Amino acid sequence: MIKIEASPEEIYDIELEHSLLEANAKLAEKNRAVLDRNGITAIDFMGAIGSGKTTLITRLVEKLKDRVGVAVFNGDATTSSDADPIAAYGVPVVQIATINGCHLDANVVAKACARIDLGKLRLIFIENIGNLICPAEFPLGSKARVVVVSVTEGPYMVRKHPHMFLGAQLVVINKIELAETMDVSVEALTGDVHKLKPDLRVIPTSCKTGAGIDDVARAILAV
Amino acid sequence: MHELSIASALVDNVVKFANSPPSKKVLKVLLQIGEFTCVEPEQLLFCYSVATRETSIEDSVLEIEQVAAEVRCLHCGYAGPPKYWDDALAAKPVATLECPTCGNATEVTHGHDCTIRTIRYIEQ
Ligand SMILES: Nc1nc2c(ncn2[C@@H]2O[C@H](COP(=O)(O)OP(=O)(O)O)[C@@H](O)[C@H]2O)c(=O)[nH]1
Ligand SMILES: [Mg+2]
Numbered sequence: 624m625i626k627i628e629a630s631p632e633e634i635y636d637i638e639l640e641h642s643l644l645e646a647n648a649k650l651a652e653k654n655r656a657v658l659d660r661n662g663i664t665a666i667d668f669m670g671a672i673g674s675g676k677t678t679l680i681t682r683l684v685e686k687l688k689d690r691v692g693v694a695v696f697n698g699d700a701t702t703s704s705d706a707d708p709i710a711a712y713g714v715p716v717v718q719i720a721t722i723n724g725c726h727l728d729a730n731v732v733a734k735a736c737a738r739i740d741l742g743k744l745r746l747i748f749i750e751n752i753g754n755l756i757c758p759a760e761f762p763l764g765s766k767a768r769v770v771v772v773s774v775t776e777g778p779y780m781v782r783k784h785p786h787m788f789l790g791a792q793l794v795v796i797n798k799i800e801l802a803e804t805m806d807v808s809v810e811a812l813t814g815d816v817h818k819l820k821p822d823l824r825v826i827p828t829s830c831k832t833g834a835g836i837d838d839v840a841r842a843i844l845a846v
Numbered sequence: 847m848h849e850l851s852i853a854s855a856l857v858d859n860v861v862k863f864a865n866s867p868p869s870k871k872v873l874k875v876l877l878q879i880g881e882f883t884c885v886e887p888e889q890l891l892f893c894y895s896v897a898t899r900e901t902s903i904e905d906s907v908l909e910i911e912q913v914a915a916e917v918r919c920l921h922c923g924y925a926g927p928p929k930y931w932d933d934a935l936a937a938k939p940v941a942t943l944e945c946p947t948c949g950n951a952t953e954v955t956h957g958h959d960c961t962i963r964t965i966r967y968i969e970q
């Protein structure tokens with residue numbers, strides 16, 4: 624829709640309704656269609672650096688790789704230190720380097736998809752860049768977004784970064800074996816999540832003791 | 847910083863518009879940002895000034911307007927402003943997805959986009 628109004632000084636206003644997020648959203652839909660056609664569910668993991676995204680993905684790969692075809696896209700790709708331990712399980716791993724270093728977008732995910740054989744896969748885990756606010760605006764084509772927070776980020780983690788949770792389908796509260804030491808209540812963090820989004824599922828985990836990992840694996844297989 | 851990717855998408859679009867014949871001098875760009883997005887206006891203004899440098903729209907001004915959030919509840923039929931979380935520790939009250947009337951999860955109907963609304967220009 625274009626409407627032009629000329630004012631006496633020959634100043635024009637052109638009215639548009641041009642979305643800056645739409646180009647990425649459309650690409651994300653395309654990724655999703657390609658994945659759906661191949662029977663693949665992509666899950667993307669967001670959360671702060673050090674919250675345990677790579678470790679959680681590694682645990683999930685360990686649990687699931689013999690049952691279903693799994694691949695991992697690692698967006699935290701400044702070094703290969705994160706990808707190597709996962710690749711050791713014999714699953715395809717694609718490292719994604721971004722230019723802006725802030726978030727993955729649907730375009731780089733499309734490129735990563737083109738680098739692997741989608742034929743035998745059932746799941747793709749995408750580790751987003753460790754960042755608290757960005758990813759929500761840039762869908763990738765995943766079927767579910769998982770936010771990983773850890774109790775070591777303190778009791779106010781959810782309240783301070785509410786936006787990240789609104790677009791998520793699952794929240795993992797990690798490192799729960801340290802909750803008492805850190806004096807952080809997992810219940811209070813869960814309550815904060817539900818204040819933002821009442822139906823958002825929260826699973827407490829410890830990648831160290833293995834607590835909750837089976838629940839996350841089951842939730843992911845059910846997506 | 848996602849403001850930088852948004853600013854560069856914005857600048858690409860506006861430069862393309864300015865350079866398409868007849869060539870135009872862009873004075874002002876009005877951008878609407880939804881309350882449910884987490885784009886920081888201050889950061890975006892800064893990124894815009896950086897991203898327009900040495901382009902044909904270097905002298906243009908970016909104006910940012912917020913679009914209020916609105917939600918709809920499929921459980922009770924509520925439609926309107928979201929419930930706000932006042933004592934969260936964010937800079938201002940946080941728009942949530944909790945239904946103000948029944949407490950179930952709502953879906954967003956307004957305020958999750960970031961759109962160019964108006965470009966003010968003169969023809970050269
Ligand atoms: N104690 C404890 N440490 C964990 C847990 N999960 C991950 N870590 C450690 O936290 C650090 C950061 O984990 P990483 O997976 O690299 O985080 P990422 O930056 O989110 O990918 C590593 O030293 C992990 O070994 C957990 O459940 N408990
Ligand atoms: Mg990592």
Ligand SMILES: [Zn+2]
Pocket residue numbers: 919920921922923924945946947948949950
């Ligand atoms: Zn309701």
